[in-house]
Amino acid sequence: MPGKDTKVDLSVKGKEYPPIKFKVEKSHIAAFAQAIDDPNKLYSDEKHAAKTKYKGIVAPPTYPVCFTGGIEMGKQPPPPLMKVGLDTKLNPGLMVHGEQEFEYFNPIRPGDEITSVARIADVEHKLRKDGSKRGIVTIEFTSKNQKGEKLTVGRAILIER
């Protein structure tokens, strides 16, 4: 039986969300690295990190997930990814996080006050094998520190199965 055609709204492409603020704590960077079981001392050992070209502790590559929002259910107000899901009319029962990309410009450091802006970078309808249409939404997060330096750009692709 063919799947139902998507209700994903193509007109929301380009929509921008209000900035989200996040303060980076040294202990949180260390806890995040520990949760991945990443032993790199750049993320936790001040003395070691100070002697490197980074001149101090920095965050591991996937740390931006902490300030660009997981898909948390039942949280009010809904965090950005969930909000985007609602705004684009992605079917939550079919939605999966299909792809993720990060580009890095400057390191994330303890004490940083990060401002992230989410934008719906792309909305598409694509055909499933059975000929029905599914929705695909790309959300782009641009994150800057308190000095206005660009740190990371993250892109999450949400796909209806």
Place this chain on the structure above:
Amino acid sequence: MSSQVSFDKLQVGDSIPPLTKGPLTREWIKKYADASGDHNPIHIDDKFATSFGLPSVIAHGMLDMGFVAQHVANWAGLDGFLRKIKVRFGAIVKPGDTVTCKAKIKEKKVESGKKTVFLELWAENQKGEQVITGEAEVVF
């Protein structure tokens, strides 16, 4: 960990040493939920996860990506800068699974003094099923 990688010695087609993580546990996944702030019950609550048709709780895709990023970033060491990483999520990862991260060199480029290595990367579980495929750029 911070291996000394020499751009000049790298050759297209070379594999980088693999990294095996796990086996994953419920406690580990819970720890990642707490650290990342993503408490979606499919990662924490077996009853909820099975009601969704999953075999049990599953690891966050972003934890799997964390493994892959660890693999590439720690291979690049202090001489390399991870400029970009992109992944597609495949098979789910659940407690008891191991994740082995692998990568090979797809392309090398020198442009206005900037040396870039393009990697093809993937991660597989203990059955050899791909849980992640993707690519990365490292600047030396």
